[in-house]
Amino acid sequence: MYKYADFDEAFVRSRAAQFRGQVERRIDGSLTEDEFRPLRLMNGLYLQLHAYMLRVAIPYGTLSSRQMRQLAMIADRWDKGYGHFTTRQNIQYNWPKLPDVPDMIDALADVEMHAIQTSGNTIRNVTADHFAGAAADEIEDPRPVAELIRQWSTDHPEFQFLPRKFKIAITGSPNDRAVTRAHDIGLRTVRGGSGQVGYEVIVGGGLGRTPMIGQVIRPFLKKEDLLPYLEAIVSVYNVMGRRDNKYKARIKITVFENGIEAFRAAVEDRFKVTRAEFSGVDQAVLAGIAEQFAPPAFRNAPEDGYEAARAADPVFRAWTDTNLAQHRAPGYAIVTVSIKAHGATPGDATSSQMRLLADLADKYGHGELRISHEQNVILPHVHKSDLPALHAALKTDALATANVGLVSDIIACPGMDYCALATARSIPVAQEIATHFKAIGLEDEIGQLKIKISGCINACGHHHVGHIGILGLDRAGVENYQITLGGDHTEKATIGDKVGPGFAYDQVVPAIERLVRAYLGLRTDRTETFIDAFRRLGPDPFKAALYPAEAERDAA
């Protein structure tokens, strides 16, 4: 893992000290709220519905056990004993008090973390595949480059006042687990003709009120050209992007309005300048970073007891069936720890869960943890012989739920339970779907299904790319939920389609059940997932299930 250089340490400490002074001046009245607001947002501090909210970056979703323990300490000392992991690999504290925030920021700096650029019209936390450095299908660990991008984008003087926020995601694997096509810039590691590693550069993707799938601006970019090329894209956007209308200010609109060809031409033109400006020092820095991401010393040991435990314990077997992914090292597995026990709030982890996860990472996982955009925690390197003991330990704190990828593994934004922008609640809808399908015993039968819920059009809950997307809206002063179908968040990224009128709050779960039962009746067999069946059959049978009265009328 990356260890802060003296420069990083000095920068983060100086920003923490600056913010402490700013908070003091706000409280003593030297700064008005209008003056203070942009300063607090530069440091990730929002004012939400019931309280302040501090958003802390977890760069490319990677945490050490020591950092995880500190996040738990912060939750206990200055918040309410829990944190909320988000779809952008951040952690949010929902209840900080303004006078305490400088101490929280100092505590973060103690473990090489910060909340800088988690808000504002800047380049935000760079996100990455949560299986990075472990996945069997990986071409190259994307995290060294993600760290390079973090260093380049942090406090970049040209990019502190972009037309709008800017999000970059990177994956090292052909199977895209980082939703790269729904980011302002998505980077997919690819091999060129001669076998050299480079990037497919995708630009102009995004969800929100105008969802768009990103377009390829460069099918192959040489690795050493990455920063100059990113700088060219962002600087062209900085000039061409609209500042007259907040809702048309994201790069997806710039690309859409100008067309990808014109945008690409402007970027390539600008790239000639930026390329010449980079002396190659970035590649020297990258080499130094890459050394720090050397893989841990994997054990070459027999998988003792793993198959026996699977045979003997159906609960353990079910968990291994859903929560493990293929590791590149023989005898190892990637463990996704579901923090979504049925009825739990998606993304929330208590301080005791965080501490247990940190301890288990030290004991069984080379001290490493990852946070996924799907709001779960990953132990990326666990030897299979350790899995039975790990599973037993996870069970002690509601962390052994075998539901990864299933109907209850729902992405949900905080919604109107916390967020000032929300138009409806998300969390209780997710809780009720999860508990309902468990109660009727259909979860395993349904199999792989991605439900994603947003409490407003900004789509933090990624509803557009859910197999079933749920969007909470305010319709004439009442919560109303629009359902979209057929979305996909992977390398086959697709925006789901609206199928009809929305549903009242208490009608959402019955509607989802009708949809799912329709799927169970229509699928060829258990191997045909919901999304596969949807692609084969189209929306009509699912629409009929959602709106039975209309279907009946049409048939009459």
Add this chain to the structure above:
Amino acid sequence: MARQFTPKIVTANALLEGDVVYLTADDRWSRDLSEAELIEDEAHAQLRLLKAEGQRQTVVGVYLTDAKAGPNGPEPVHFREAFRARGPSNYLHGKQESANV
């Protein structure tokens, strides 16, 4: 005929804790919606808003919002204000916590 004025309350968040607060008739900030001053007159509402906005060292994000009279004082009209007055639905935190103590 002029459009009928919908009664209002003045609400904001406390500067230090961020908690939802309401302006009372005796110029306090209460954490309890039922203690808010229910303002029935448009001109008075604007004056109360101005007064509240002047208190920049106490509160943040002052605004007027619709409310209605209830047996125990003002009640929310919109569900957003109902959630602000009550707290989140997934945990008994915020105002629900203090009520539990």
